[in-house]
Amino acid sequence: MLTDTDPRVLAHINLFAVLGALPSLAEHAPEARTLLDRVDRPTAVRIRARGLPEHALTFTRDGVTEGAAGDRTVTLLLRSPAHLNAMVDGTAQPVPIAAPAGLRFLTQVFAPLADLLGRYLRPADEDLADPAFAETSAVLALHVAVAAIAQVANTDRSGRFSAGLIPDGQVALEVGDSLDLRLHARDHTLTFDPAPASSPARAVLAFRDLDVAGDVLAGRASALACLGDGSMAMRGFIPMIDNVSRILDRVGHYLGEQP
Amino acid sequence: MTATATTPYTYTRSREAFARAQRVIPAGIPGHQGPSEGCYIPQAAFPLFSERAEGSRFWDVDGNEYLDYMCGYGPNVLGYGDPVVDAAARRQAALEDVVTIPSTTMVDLAELLVDTVASADWAFFAKNGGDTTTLAVMTARAATRRKKVVFVKGYYHGVAPWTQKLDYPGVLEEDVAHNLSVPWNDLAALEALFQEHRGEIAAFISTPYMHGNFVDNELPADGYWQGVRRLCDEHGVVLIMDDVRAGWRLDLAGSDHHYGIQADLICFCKAIGNGYNLAALCGREPLKETVASLTYTGSYWMSAVPFAASIATITRLKELDAPALFRRRGTQLTEGLVEAATGHGLTLIASGEPALFYLRLADDDSLMLHQRWVAECVRRGVWFTSHHNHFLNASLTTYDITRTLEIADEAFAVVAAG
Numbered sequence: 199m200l201t202d203t204d205p206r207v208l209a210h211i212n213l214f215a216v217l218g219a220l221p222s223l224a225e226h227a228p229e230a231r232t233l234l235d236r237v238d239r240p241t242a243v244r245i246r247a248r249g250l251p252e253h254a255l256t257f258t259r260d261g262v263t264e265g266a267a268g269d270r271t272v273t274l275l276l277r278s279p280a281h282l283n284a285m286v287d288g289t290a291q292p293v294p295i296a297a298p299a300g301l302r303f304l305t306q307v308f309a310p311l312a313d314l315l316g317r318y319l320r321p322a323d324e325d326l327a328d329p330a331f332a333e334t335s336a337v338l339a340l341h342v343a344v345a346a347i348a349q350v351a352n353t354d355r356s357g358r359f360s361a362g363l364i365p366d367g368q369v370a371l372e373v374g375d376s377l378d379l380r381l382h383a384r385d386h387t388l389t390f391d392p393a394p395a396s397s398p399a400r401a402v403l404a405f406r407d408l409d410v411a412g413d414v415l416a417g418r419a420s421a422l423a424c425l426g427d428g429s430m431a432m433r434g435f436i437p438m439i440d441n442v443s444r445i446l447d448r449v450g451h452y453l454g455e456q457p
Numbered sequence: 458m459t460a461t462a463t464t465p466y467t468y469t470r471s472r473e474a475f476a477r478a479q480r481v482i483p484a485g486i487p488g489h490q491g492p493s494e495g496c497y498i499p500q501a502a503f504p505l506f507s508e509r510a511e512g513s514r515f516w517d518v519d520g521n522e523y524l525d526y527m528c529g530y531g532p533n534v535l536g537y538g539d540p541v542v543d544a545a546a547r548r549q550a551a552l553e554d555v556v557t558i559p560s561t562t563m564v565d566l567a568e569l570l571v572d573t574v575a576s577a578d579w580a581f582f583a584k585n586g587g588d589t590t591t592l593a594v595m596t597a598r599a600a601t602r603r604k605k606v607v608f609v610k611g612y613y614h615g616v617a618p619w620t621q622k623l624d625y626p627g628v629l630e631e632d633v634a635h636n637l638s639v640p641w642n643d644l645a646a647l648e649a650l651f652q653e654h655r656g657e658i659a660a661f662i663s664t665p666y667m668h669g670n671f672v673d674n675e676l677p678a679d680g681y682w683q684g685v686r687r688l689c690d691e692h693g694v695v696l697i698m699d700d701v702r703a704g705w706r707l708d709l710a711g712s713d714h715h716y717g718i719q720a721d722l723i724c725f726c727k728a729i730g731n732g733y734n735l736a737a738l739c740g741r742e743p744l745k746e747t748v749a750s751l752t753y754t755g756s757y758w759m760s761a762v763p764f765a766a767s768i769a770t771i772t773r774l775k776e777l778d779a780p781a782l783f784r785r786r787g788t789q790l791t792e793g794l795v796e797a798a799t800g801h802g803l804t805l806i807a808s809g810e811p812a813l814f815y816l817r818l819a820d821d822d823s824l825m826l827h828q829r830w831v832a833e834c835v836r837r838g839v840w841f842t843s844h845h846n847h848f849l850n851a852s853l854t855t856y857d858i859t860r861t862l863e864i865a866d867e868a869f870a871v872v873a874a875g
Binding site: 199200201355356357359360367398399400401420421422423425426427428431432433434435436437441444445447448 | 499622624
């Protein structure tokens with residue numbers, strides 16, 4: 199167990215897992231549809247932070263997709279991983295490189311979408327009173343957590359140790375009968391694949407429902423206790439589950455509340 | 458055992474007890490005897506609490522009966538409630554157990570171990586296997602004044618922080634900073650590691666063969682242990698054999714003896730007292746004074762009842778030539794299981810020593826098929842486990858094996874039917 203965290207790893211999580219949840223936000227949150235209606239033409243946002251791979255997202259009226267494919271490109275420059283982390287925390291601004299229309303896109307679409315994502319990922323109690331909001335919040339939190347597992351597995355020292363013990367194959371994180379999120383392991387590198395599963399997983403960690411998933415991911419419930427009472431289940435090649443669980447614990451060091 | 462007990466069991470009382478347990482015990486049943494680490498897959502197929510045990514069987518709190526091939530994860534070596542061992546324990550209990558100064562029964566057992574275990578010139582007693590592996594590593598470090606310890610990949614030597622890994626909660630990086638590892642059966646890798654860290658390595662610690670979980674167990678290659686012994690001698694490294702799991706089932710003189718070497722230190726627990734709580738570190742004369750210099754003790758480590766039980770256990774194991782019995786019974790059982798699987802178009806791999814056989818259905822690499830088969834066996838009264846080696850005990854009869862094969866066959870049929 200490492201007792202410290204690495205800002206570069208957190209930046210990977212923020213760049214690819216947190217901001218990487220924007221496509222899912224567009225898919226699940228009704229408020230996102232209203233914001234995307236403001237998109238006048240497909241726009242790609244490239245996020246470039248020194249020392250990190252670039253991450254690009256394309257925004258259209260239909261949704262948000264990975265990669266840069268728009269007619270218009272907006273670039274957000276960040277001088278360091280710490281600068282990126284501060285941007286996601288809302289305490290710093292990126293340097294935008296864009297024409298005036300691109301700047302309008304940032305203020306009228308991108309920034310409100312990012313704020314909306316933050317509202318779903320750090321929900322207020324009054325928002326959670328709405329069952330639909332609570333469900334979407336849990337789905338997005340699950341997406342972020344699973345995507346963060348891949349980032350930690352590939353970039354964090356403890357995560358790489360755990361990933362070094364994961365053989366090739368797919369790990370499924372299932373919630374009820376509706377969600378099946380996949381991590382692909384190959385040569386001890388993990389990739390989060392948000393696409394619908396197309397082949398059997400080699401190992402499965404199943405949550406009874408979103409409430410259980412939310413409680414475990416937030417650290418409010420112990421995975422071991424949930425496996426004991428049947429609200430979680432595992433099957434398949436258990437060392438994959440065991441090591442993914444260890445990485446998930448490490449994700450909590452980055453995204454959870456500090457002790 | 459009922460002749461045709463094929464109705465799958467139910468576990469109402471186990472579940473009720475577990476609900477109580479969860480309120481007052483972290484995880485309900487923590488550790489390897491609980492549903493999570495025990496890999497109860499699916500959890501609903503397994504009972505959670507036992508009520509009584511006798512010979513090769515135990516009964517859960519719902520009254521379901523099991524032929525038990527885990528033997529309490531090893532301690533049950535003669536049979537649950539062995540009358541000879543229990544009588545010896547009762548006699549000692551009538552005299553004393555935990556007292557301010559120890560009973561001479563401790564000396565009697567130490568003398569028996571020195572007479573029985575080939576590499577033992579002395580014995581030091583504790584309670585759990587991990588007590589002895591930790592003492593062994595401390596001894597090696599004290600004797601060599603070196604820090605590093607070499608493990609075999611996939612190792613398990615207990616739960617003390619030094620035995621765990623970098624990514625385990627509650628374990629500090631510093632706890633495992635001096636741990637090195639090599640693949641099993643790889644003398645070249647061991648030699649290279651010894652060369653790379655010449656003068657830094659205190660100990661090489663290993664089980665007598667690779668009986669790790671989730672993988673087929675591997676016996677030592679010809680000459681492997683002799684090569685390890687030679688390298689340890691050349692580099693001044695203490696050779697620690699962790700015989701906690703395999704001890705008293707392969708060779709009463711120690712598993713190092715079984716594979717043709719003498720370890721410097723050898724760790725025993727599990728079967729040493731047929732369930733009476735005891736562990737022992739034995740070793741060779743040159744390390745005796747080093748052990749004597751260590752600060753290492755515990756409140757119950759000199760309780761007399763387990764010493765008396767252990768003397769009776771080891772004496773009985775000798776009378777039975779138990780290792781030979783286990784080899785015969787284990788071979789009969791595993792060959793029957795493999796044949797039964799084949800009859801249903803399935804491929805069962807039985808690996809490791811027959812006394813501690815490991816099973817794997819090899820028809821899918823996810824092991825889900827294997828987990829289903831084990832669950833169907835348990836629900837019909839044969840306690841196998843999915844991903845851990847099994848254990849035999851001397852009370853197991855050929856009738857028990859026949860009945861086991863019947864139930865296993867039925868479980869194979871269920872699995873093969875999809």
